[in-house]
Amino acid sequence: MTDEPIVVIHGSPWAWADLRDAVFECRRQQWVSEAWAPSPALVLRTGGEVIQYTGQAFDPARYELRPTGWTHDHCQVCWWELGPSEDPDHQYGYSSQLGWLCRECYVRFIEPEEPRHKNTEPANERGKAEET
Ligand SMILES: [Zn+2]
Numbered sequence: 738m739t740d741e742p743i744v745v746i747h748g749s750p751w752a753w754a755d756l757r758d759a760v761f762e763c764r765r766q767q768w769v770s771e772a773w774a775p776s777p778a779l780v781l782r783t784g785g786e787v788i789q790y791t792g793q794a795f796d797p798a799r800y801e802l803r804p805t806g807w808t809h810d811h812c813q814v815c816w817w818e819l820g821p822s823e824d825p826d827h828q829y830g831y832s833s834q835l836g837w838l839c840r841e842c843y844v845r846f847i848e849p850e851e852p853r854h855k856n857t858e859p860a861n862e863r864g865k866a867e868e869t
Pocket of ligand 1: 746812813814815816817838839840841842843
């Protein structure tokens with residue numbers, strides 16, 4: 738398929754087909770808007786490997802636990818970097834059990850108030866209880 742839809746995120750073009758699975762996975766999560774902050778990580782003493790520490794068992798002879806060793810995250814959809822920054826687009830995002838989303842992906846793909854596609858379900862009688 739050569740005419741796949743393209744979406745532009747942070748100025749970069751992406752094939753929707755490459756993002757779709759991540760977006761659908763993310764829509765199943767509860768996202769909280771927050772400022773990114775460093776978190777604990779296990780750093781391999783011989784170098785090269787950093788694992789986010791979430792309480793798992795580890796071998797202290799091989800790994801050093803650093804309280805602020807997790808220095809950045811990536812958006813689950815577009816891989817945009819979230820971390821300490823003067824730029825609010827890098828500093829602020831949305832987090833869930835799955836990880837982080839950049840604000841642009843959240844607003845465009847996840848935010849429930851703004852459906853991407855026209856809802857084909859009849860929106861008739863069901864909303865009546867909400868009337869004041
Ligand atoms: Zn993103």
